[in-house]
Amino acid sequence: MEMMMTILLLCSATFITILFFKKQMTRKKSNTPVSPPRLPLIGNLxxxxxxPHRSLCSLSNRYGPLMxxxxxxxxxxxxxxxxxxRDILKTHDLVFASRPRSKIFEKLLYDRHDVASAPYGEYWRQMKSVCVLQLLNNxxxxxxxxxxxxxxxxxxxxIHKSSSLRVNLSELLVSLTNDVISRVALGRKYSSETxxxxxxxxxxxxxxxxxVGTYVPWLAWIDWISGLDGQLKKTGNDLDEFLERVVQDHDDGDHRARNDFVDVLLAIQREKSVGFEINRLSIKAIILDVVVGGTDTSYALLEWAMTELxxxxxxxxxxxxxxxxxxxxxxxxxxxxxxxxNYLKAVIKETMRLHPPIPLMFPxxxxxxxxxxxxNIPAGTQVMINVWAIGRDAASWGPDAEEFRPERHLNSYVDFRGQNFELIPFGAGxxxxxxxxxxxxxxEVVLANLVHQCDWRLPDEYTEDQTSVAESTGMxxxxxxxxxxxxxxxT
Structure with a gap:
């Protein structure tokens, strides 16, 4: 029996060794980046x-910054x-400028007719030009x-009415950003509508x-069993119903008062002033980008900034x-x-470095x-840029990269507008x-007003665990x- 076990172990060891060297020879021949061992069928899922941003950072520490x-x-x-x-987003920007297909984006973002998830091409260029030149200019x-x-x-x-009492800053900040973005994009607040x-x-x-089905098609039934397919369908329909109501309200209103984003987009549609046709579906998709992106990222940065302060x-x-x-x-x-x-700007930069709102950039x-x-990187390869890991890389930020220290930005050339790849919370290219x-x-103006008008402290009963920076899950x-x-x- 012992002899049989020894033989089996030797055979297994030999088999694993052969597989290892075969994999190394295959990788050397194809000259692809280093890969962690993967399981059959599901790979590294x-x-x-x-x-994921933390898990991928740990893997990259072992297998390298290009994995x-x-x-x-x-x-x-x-x-x-x-x-x-920099190599991906600048040197080879054009090659990597497209987006992969995703069931989630297709169901929720109008089959990728928005700006964020649209594949690279003429439609995306046209929609981005509308956003940059018509909606988001200075x-x-x-x-x-x-x-x-x-x-x-x-x-x-x-806040003043709650002076010296506990204030739920998270709730206040999400309401503020939601109300600002709603008024700017949709024309009025919707925060009172549950x-x-x-x-x-x-x-x-x-x-x-x-x-799961996006990456392993034969396991797509898991998305149905888990309820993901049903949630995507219902949420997509509810979103379209809500945005259609918003657009219709503007369409039925006074065309002379063009103040919010929906008004501007409807004016472009009527007057065909941008040189190409923009349809109703595209209008709703763009507005969805603005509302979701503007609210969630601004709220997240403000919440993390106050947490660190x-x-x-x-x-x-x-x-x-x-x-x-x-x-x-x-x-x-x-x-x-x-x-x-200058110190306010340094605090915001440091918050973006340690807590980018979207730690894994849109693929x-x-x-x-x-x-x-x-x-050699073949066509059809997805790219995940770990902004969170880049912001904590000691090679760029020094041995204290994990520490919140706004002073590091006071005499630094590094900015977050896409030219310095050490800090790219908004992407680049x-x-x-x-x-x-x-x-x-x-x-900037929200954070400045918070610290100008009030002195802040944590409640006395807070423990170390409650003041930690534990993270939620999600995009x-x-x-x-x-x-x-x-x-x-x-005062």
């Missing part, structure tokens, strides 16, 4: 974990360093200053779900000193004063065979987020638990 995984039958290139991101951003100021004033009133709020929550959650009182004090010195004698912070607040896909460094200016001005990453703080008015 089992290694994604609850927080090849296999999700079912789909090759997936994982990028985890600034240098590799003139439009400035025109909504009053909206931002009014909603911030309402939020601060709520159905619309729950609908947007469902949408954001589903965008972060994983579709509360955990680092010295940083909070320094920021308050800057804001209150520049705005001395003023009851609130006007947007024109923001440009002089890219290669449209042709390409050589990246010394590796052709697919960079077109709403950077729109989002940043809101984040956009928030705190796992709401952020509570105590505000004391300075």
């Amino acid at each position: 089992h290694q994604l974990g609850r927080h 090849l995984l296999h999700f079912g039958r789909v090759p997936v290139l994982v990028v985890s360093s600034a240098d590799m991101a 003139k439009m951003v400035r025109s909504f200053r009053n909206v931002r100021q009014e909603e911030i004033s309402l939020m601060m009133e709520k 159905d619309s709020k729950e609908l947007m929550k469902r949408l954001v959650r589903l965008l972060g779900e994983f579709s 509360l955990r680092h009182p010295d940083c909070m004090n320094r920021l308050q000193e800057e804001v209150r010195t520049i705005c001395k004698g003023k009851s609130s912070v006007p947007e024109e004063d923001i440009q002089d607040m 890219h896909e290669s449209t042709e065979d390409v050589r990246v460094r010394d590796y 052709r697919r960079i987020c077109p709403a950077i200016s729109f989002a940043v001005v809101l984040i 956009a990453i928030h705190r796992l638990f709401p952020l509570y703080a105590i505000a004391s008015s300075t």
